[in-house]
Amino acid sequence: xxxxxxxxLVPILLETTVLTIKSARKPLIGAKQRRKVYVxxxxxxxxxxxxxxxxxxxxxEIVVPRSVTNExxxxxxxxxxxxxxxxxxxxxxxxxxxxxxxLDMTLLEDPLDHTPVDNRLLELAKANRGCILTNDYNLQKxxxxxxxxxxxxxxxxxxxxxxxxxxxxxxxxxxxxxxxSHQGVGYLRDxxxxxxxxxxxxxxxxxxxxFVRLNQTASGTxxxxxxxxxRRQATKKTPSAEGSKRKVSRAKARKN
Numbered sequence: 066x067x068x069x070x071x072x073x074l075v076p077i078l079l080e081t082t083v084l085t086i087k088s089a090r091k092p093l094i095g096a097k098q099r100r101k102v103y104v105x106x107x108x109x110x111x112x113x114x115x116x117x118x119x120x121x122x123x124x125x126e127i128v129v130p131r132s133v134t135n136e137x138x139x140x141x142x143x144x145x146x147x148x149x150x151x152x153x154x155x156x157x158x159x160x161x162x163x164x165x166x167x168l169d170m171t172l173l174e175d176p177l178d179h180t181p182v183d184n185r186l187l188e189l190a191k192a193n194r195g196c197i198l199t200n201d202y203n204l205q206k207x208x209x210x211x212x213x214x215x216x217x218x219x220x221x222x223x224x225x226x227x228x229x230x231x232x233x234x235x236x237x238x239x240x241x242x243x244x245x246s247h248q249g250v251g252y253l254r255d256x257x258x259x260x261x262x263x264x265x266x267x268x269x270x271x272x273x274x275x276f277v278r279l280n281q282t283a284s285g286t287x288x289x290x291x292x293x294x295x296r297r298q299a300t301k302k303t304p305s306a307e308g309s310k311r312k313v314s315r316a317k318a319r320k321n
Contacts, residue, residue, distance in 0.1 A: 099126050103197050105133060109159060114218065159172070197215050198216045237290070243261075274291065
């Protein structure tokens with residue numbers, strides 16, 4: 066009997082703890098000053114939404130209309146297996162958003178009539194001077210024409226993308242020796258540290274490097290690279306002898 070009572074009390078205590086923490090960490094600004102963010106199905110089905118919300122960057126009032134969850138439910142019951150899985154994840158995200166301590170989430174009981182969900186979101190945002198959180202490009206364009214602000218996770222990811230990715234090349238000035246054997250260290254324009262193998266003897270010089278991998282952490286991004294040798298640079302910039310022969314052969318064939 067005591068075990069049963071304990072199993073009942075633990076979830077209640079956890080939920081109470083979450084609510085207490087959320088109450089203590091609410092912003093100092095008044096509720097009327099907080100913007101309402103109306104979330105559509107595409108944003109709820111995006112696995113990036115919860116991690117972004119968990120960082121505290123979204124400190125507004127999140128509003129999920131009943132028409133949106135109803136659309137998710139219809140997709141979750143549909144025949145398309147991929148859409149079913151994403152829609153179920155979206156329904157789970159609605160529940161998880163309620164636990165994020167940095168924001169308040171409201172489930173809005175809007176009418177379930179024949180109004181398209183996108184139109185309903187636009188109506189709600191305009192009526193309440195709010196904005197729409199969506200990944201839908203077409204909805205974003207319509208909202209912009211109607212002067213409704215839009216938050217888009219794809220735009221956020223684009224703004225935060227790394228300037229370079231593995232496989233690309235760039236000029237980097239080696240300014241110090243690295244912690245590893247024969248490593249040199251340089252920095253990109255945005256301050257990203259670049260650790261270059263076999264570049265310890267290149268301190269003070271600007272060299273061309275090829276990025277091999279990157280390490281993304283909470284403290285920032287660190288990139289690892291290798292020196293592009295003079296031979297590899299020549300190979301990249303000048304065509305091979307065999308390629309030149311093929312071009313000459315094709316030119317003669319066209320002439321004949």
